[in-house]
Amino acid sequence: MSGQLVLLRHGQSQWNLENRFTGWVDVDLTDTGRAEARAAGRMLAAEGLRFDIAFTSVLQRAIKTLWLALEEMEQPWVDVVRHWRLNERHYGGLQGLDKAETAARHGDEQVHVWRRSYDVPPPEMAADDPGHPHFDPRYAHLDARVLPGTESLALTLDRVLPYWHDAIAPRLKAGETVLVTAHGNSLRALVKYLDGVADDVITGVNIPTGIPLRYRLDGNLNVVESGYLGDAAAAEQAAQAVADQARAK
Numbered sequence: 732m733s734g735q736l737v738l739l740r741h742g743q744s745q746w747n748l749e750n751r752f753t754g755w756v757d758v759d760l761t762d763t764g765r766a767e768a769r770a771a772g773r774m775l776a777a778e779g780l781r782f783d784i785a786f787t788s789v790l791q792r793a794i795k796t797l798w799l800a801l802e803e804m805e806q807p808w809v810d811v812v813r814h815w816r817l818n819e820r821h822y823g824g825l826q827g828l829d830k831a832e833t834a835a836r837h838g839d840e841q842v843h844v845w846r847r848s849y850d851v852p853p854p855e856m857a858a859d860d861p862g863h864p865h866f867d868p869r870y871a872h873l874d875a876r877v878l879p880g881t882e883s884l885a886l887t888l889d890r891v892l893p894y895w896h897d898a899i900a901p902r903l904k905a906g907e908t909v910l911v912t913a914h915g916n917s918l919r920a921l922v923k924y925l926d927g928v929a930d931d932v933i934t935g936v937n938i939p940t941g942i943p944l945r946y947r948l949d950g951n952l953n954v955v956e957s958g959y960l961g962d963a964a965a966a967e968q969a970a971q972a973v974a975d976q977a978r979a980k
């Protein structure tokens with residue numbers, strides 16, 4: 732038995748538009764982002780996909796993208812499970828900063844290391860920073876020791892994987908069709924794991940907003956095939972645009 736998995740990055744957010752490091756900051760979608768989410772729903776509907784369950788983070792840009800896609804698919808009844816482990820990678824002290832300005836200040840190379848290296852985290856957010864997840868009521872039920880003040884992709888994968896194994900993988904093993912609507916880097920972590928991407932190769936992987944990435948998996952959840960829905964060249968171009976966001980002007 733094999734399941735189908737679709738990974739969907741949220742549509743354009745306000746801080747994607749403003750080119751600011753976002754991480755765990757809970758910014759909303761823009762009108763363009765809402766349109767991207769609906770377009771993703773139409774692509775999924777055109778493939779005849781019917782989801783058994785959908786997973787998302789506790790950040791509104793992913794939650795609303797999921798709602799809009801399911802509405803467009805006329806599948807608003809699908810069970811939705813939100814979990815903090817699917818949140819974006821925590822961007823530490825870079826959250827809120829302009830990406831190109833940060834590159835102008837620290838150099839393109841340093842910012843590329845912070846954005847895309849596998850195991851180098853950005854500078855840590857101070858524990859008494861009012862923006863730290865410790866002060867956010869949505870995480871109040873959690874052991875404070877699991878709440879990050881910064882994360883590399885490796886640390887992001889470490890906190891996504893337990894949720895993958897406990898909640899998502901069993902549904903796929905049961906042959907269900909599963910939608911995960913999340914974020915650029917929490918999805919890069921999953922892609923690294925599913926495709927077995929090497930540490931030095933994942934640095935070149937970028938996930939575009941609002942374009943569904945479909946996986947067909949075998950009974951052991953090995954990848955049989957995967958690819959973006961719609962126009963492959965458009966997906967490639969959109970991924971390149973993400974890569975280029977932090978070049979100093």
Ligand SMILES: O=C(O)[C@@H](CO)OP(=O)(O)O
Binds near residue numbers: 751754822977
């Ligand atoms: O700011 C962020 O949280 C992420 C995703 O938008 O950005 P980047 O692509 O630079 O990792």
